[in-house]
Amino acid sequence: MNPGSSYNAIVVDKKKTGDTELSVQKLNTGQLPNNDLLIRVHYSSLNFKDALSAKGNPGVTRKFPHTPGIDAAGVVEQSSDSRFRKGDEVIVTSYDLGQNTWGGFGQYISVPGDWVVPLPKGLTLKESMIFGTAGFTAAYGVKKIVGQNVRPDAGAVIVTGATGGVGTMAVAILSHLGYSVIAVTGKSDQHGFLKKIGVSKIMDRQEVTDISSKQMLSSRWVAGVDTVGGGMLDAVLRQTDHNGVITCCGNVLGGELDTSIYPFILRGVSLMGIDSGICLMEDRLEIWNKLATDWKIDSLDYLHREIKLEQLPAEIDKIIDGKQVGRILVNLRS
Numbered sequence: 001m002n003p004g005s006s007y008n009a010i011v012v013d014k015k016k017t018g019d020t021e022l023s024v025q026k027l028n029t030g031q032l033p034n035n036d037l038l039i040r041v042h043y044s045s046l047n048f049k050d051a052l053s054a055k056g057n058p059g060v061t062r063k064f065p066h067t068p069g070i071d072a073a074g075v076v077e078q079s080s081d082s083r084f085r086k087g088d089e090v091i092v093t094s095y096d097l098g099q100n101t102w103g104g105f106g107q108y109i110s111v112p113g114d115w116v117v118p119l120p121k122g123l124t125l126k127e128s129m130i131f132g133t134a135g136f137t138a139a140y141g142v143k144k145i146v147g148q149n150v151r152p153d154a155g156a157v158i159v160t161g162a163t164g165g166v167g168t169m170a171v172a173i174l175s176h177l178g179y180s181v182i183a184v185t186g187k188s189d190q191h192g193f194l195k196k197i198g199v200s201k202i203m204d205r206q207e208v209t210d211i212s213s214k215q216m217l218s219s220r221w222v223a224g225v226d227t228v229g230g231g232m233l234d235a236v237l238r239q240t241d242h243n244g245v246i247t248c249c250g251n252v253l254g255g256e257l258d259t260s261i262y263p264f265i266l267r268g269v270s271l272m273g274i275d276s277g278i279c280l281m282e283d284r285l286e287i288w289n290k291l292a293t294d295w296k297i298d299s300l301d302y303l304h305r306e307i308k309l310e311q312l313p314a315e316i317d318k319i320i321d322g323k324q325v326g327r328i329l330v331n332l333r334s
């Protein structure tokens, strides 16, 4: 490990009151743990989990001071792992990055080789982080839907939390693959954005959730990517067609799911969970390769905003309030 390189990072400190304080600080690579790879981070991105970490949520981060950032893409600076060499372009997402291991909101990370994915041909470091964990998770959900043979001509696919990071990516990938996408959003001022990334129909959140308490309702879609959970997921399940597939990844509405058994046993609906954090490396490589080739969407430029480290605190507050639209790319090159 090179003890001499100083770098900039967001540092989150937790006070005795439980409140956290964020600042950009100068750190030194000598302060990082001695893992297999030292990586110079060029880009990161903002995900909901980063905001939880920055706000001191103990379910995400227990050790402070801490540098969040569950996503990082950059260039290997030092490696003791024979699979990687100095100069290799790599992506690191998932596992413990940005949780209790200092993450991508710093210009350097030190990580085990088993967490690292070579940047696939067809993606730049910047593009990989516009996708980031949100795009990877959306693609993982789409992979499950495609894997259950739900083809584009089978019916519409619903995406909840559609203007959020995962939702935006799910909408864009599904419409790129020819699916008719229903976007559910609470942001009436973002219909233009959603249409531009390919949705066929927009529904207000209440249109989905303000329904009769009947345990099954007329079917309105055949598949779905749910990023919200709770009552939204229950409502989505009860309006899913025969042999439909709903994937769930998010808990924006909390951890409880109170629903009916009937969509499962009378319509053969499948509910498939997504954990992007610990997925098999062969699935991880396949998904990144898809994102670099057949599933690479045209709207990557349109659906992100690029910021610097100093701008992160304000963007973190916005994602906590459910007000972000699309993806926030963090440029750490200078």
Ligand SMILES: NC(=O)c1ccc[n+]([C@@H]2O[C@H](COP(=O)([O-])OP(=O)(O)OC[C@H]3O[C@@H](n4cnc5c(N)ncnc54)[C@H](OP(=O)(O)O)[C@@H]3O)[C@@H](O)[C@H]2O)c1
Binding pocket: 046, 047, 048, 049, 133, 134, 137, 160, 161, 162, 163, 164, 165, 166, 167, 184, 185, 186, 187, 205, 227, 228, 232, 248, 249, 250, 251, 252, 253, 274, 275, 276, 277, 319, 320, 321, 322, 323, 324
């Ligand atoms: N399991 C995994 O591997 C995995 C990976 C990544 C993310 N996640 C989880 O997935 C969820 C979404 O992550 P993200 O990064 O996309 O977050 P995000 O950018 O904040 O998006 C969440 C979206 O949910 C919608 N929303 C907010 N409050 C709501 C409410 N009260 N009722 C209904 N909808 C509401 C909003 O979209 P609209 O305004 O358009 O409705 C918001 O933009 C989070 O819970 C995150 O922790 C899980």
